Amino acid sequence: MADMPATARPRSSAARVCTIIAFVFAVIAIFFLPPLFGLVGLILGIVGAVLGDKPLGWWAAAASVAGAVIGIIIAYALLRH
Template identity: 70%
Template sequence: MADIPSTARPRSSAARVCTILGFVFAVLAIFLPPLIFGVLGVILGIVGAVLGDKPLGWYAAAASVVGALLGMLLFAALVNS
């Protein structure tokens, strides 16, 4: 059996920090300016995924998009009520 080298990067602590911050910014995007925190969360989630925290980094990026959309909907509902 031949050894096939793995192309996946090992998970680093920087990747985990970026991923966690991506989730934090996803939650903050609901209550604070959603465009700013949503974009920052997406960027940090992608950086976390590229650095080696593959599934959670992409989940953080997706959660940031959802958080930004919820934040915009909440803001629109509060302004129009």
Template identity: 85%
Template sequence: MADIHATARPRSSAARICTIIAFVFAAIAIFILPPLFGLVGLVLGIVGAVLGDKPLGWYAAAASVAGAVIGMIISYVVLTN
């Protein structure tokens, strides 16, 4: 019987580092330069997921997009009042 995880890519420390940094950038994107940090977090989350840190890498990518959107909404509210 074949191992179910034989085709899955093993998680590396580089994948975990990319995922962690993506989550950090998602949090930073809420407060500072949302488009920049959101985009970089998105890319790092995808890289982490592709390198084997699934599903956490995809969650980090989604969190980065959400952080960028929330940051832009907060910036709009602060700057228009």
């Protein structure tokens, strides 16, 4: 911990759990209720990043947004007549 910058937080298990759940919600958002699961995944990804899981938390947030967008596009393609 001596070589860690003063502004960096140590990674906690809560941060890792939030990040993993955000990735799971990103996948669920593709198939089921994209706006809801995409938004929750985005929030959990940001929380994970703020709690200390920096790079992976931001990737989870971005994946949740991408999953929501893909899910909305798929739903539109399937439901339009």
